[in-house]
Amino acid sequence: MQGKCAIVTGAARGIGLATTDVLLEMGWRIAMADIDTEELEDAAAARDGVLAITVDVSDPDDVRRMVDRTTGWAGRLDGLVNNAGVANFAPVEQTSFETWREIMSTNLDGPFLCTQAALPALKETCGAVVNIASISGLRASTLRVAYGTSKAGVVHLSRQHAAELGEYGIRVNCVCPGPVRTKLAMAVHTQEIIDAYHDAIPLNRYGTEREIAEVVAFLLSEKASYVTGQILAADGGFESTGVGLPALRD
Numbered sequence: 001m002q003g004k005c006a007i008v009t010g011a012a013r014g015i016g017l018a019t020t021d022v023l024l025e026m027g028w029r030i031a032m033a034d035i036d037t038e039e040l041e042d043a044a045a046a047r048d049g050v051l052a053i054t055v056d057v058s059d060p061d062d063v064r065r066m067v068d069r070t071t072g073w074a075g076r077l078d079g080l081v082n083n084a085g086v087a088n089f090a091p092v093e094q095t096s097f098e099t100w101r102e103i104m105s106t107n108l109d110g111p112f113l114c115t116q117a118a119l120p121a122l123k124e125t126c127g128a129v130v131n132i133a134s135i136s137g138l139r140a141s142t143l144r145v146a147y148g149t150s151k152a153g154v155v156h157l158s159r160q161h162a163a164e165l166g167e168y169g170i171r172v173n174c175v176c177p178g179p180v181r182t183k184l185a186m187a188v189h190t191q192e193i194i195d196a197y198h199d200a201i202p203l204n205r206y207g208t209e210r211e212i213a214e215v216v217a218f219l220l221s222e223k224a225s226y227v228t229g230q231i232l233a234a235d236g237g238f239e240s241t242g243v244g245l246p247a248l249r250d
């Protein structure tokens, strides 16, 4: 048997790239899938054991091709990380239907389509899926009507998939990252938002890509062989705490 293989979507940079690296260190082969061909090709060229695939995860034909190319290359598929995502912060009244659809299509249609397309191959290996949602999918906040709702959908999609796919030995879990200084986050986080996050997070800082990737890799691995349907917040304690944190600090 050759080494295991996973598809990581949104692998050109950020959390997806860090996840690619952690899985490569674990001996997996990785199909790096992303819509940004240039950044993807650069990232893939610097790594061994990877296949770069340009894909729009919201396009059913693209997604089918992604899975076919991966299984043709590796001969198997053991894991899928639905990480590709886009963010938008805007008030309800200023969120156009076009923006709403754009966010939903990548963040929610994407994981639905990718998991469905990967199922035949995952059934053969009793593989695992990890979806990347967000703390914005666990707690409502201002400006996140589209982003937060799409991520809440990803949380529940993970449970739906876990409930139905367990009988094939396929595990499905969900990671909800807190803030990480990626291109996606920095495009929507002002200095005020950064300060507010620091105040609201018990560990008092942003996370790193690597800290999220390690959690994803654990859930994908055999070490989590009896874990499915779980929503794990990798968020420095944000989700578990209530109000008043800054006032109670020194």
Ligand SMILES: NC(=O)c1ccc[n+]([C@@H]2O[C@H](COP(=O)([O-])OP(=O)(O)OC[C@H]3O[C@@H](n4cnc5c(N)ncnc54)[C@H](O)[C@@H]3O)[C@@H](O)[C@H]2O)c1
Residues within 6 Å of the ligand: 009, 010, 011, 012, 013, 014, 015, 016, 033, 034, 035, 036, 055, 056, 057, 058, 083, 084, 085, 086, 087, 106, 132, 133, 134, 135, 176, 177, 178, 179, 180, 181, 182, 183, 184, 185
């Ligand atoms: N950074 C954070 O603070 C944070 C917090 C919570 C959740 N997340 C989630 O983590 C995931 C990764 O985000 P990141 O912060 O690394 O952002 P990022 O912008 O650095 O990376 C996202 C990647 O997804 C790709 N992508 C976007 N749309 C795509 C599509 N339709 N098809 C294929 N690829 C597409 C982009 O080209 C990019 O390479 C996202 O789902 C995001 O919502 C991030």
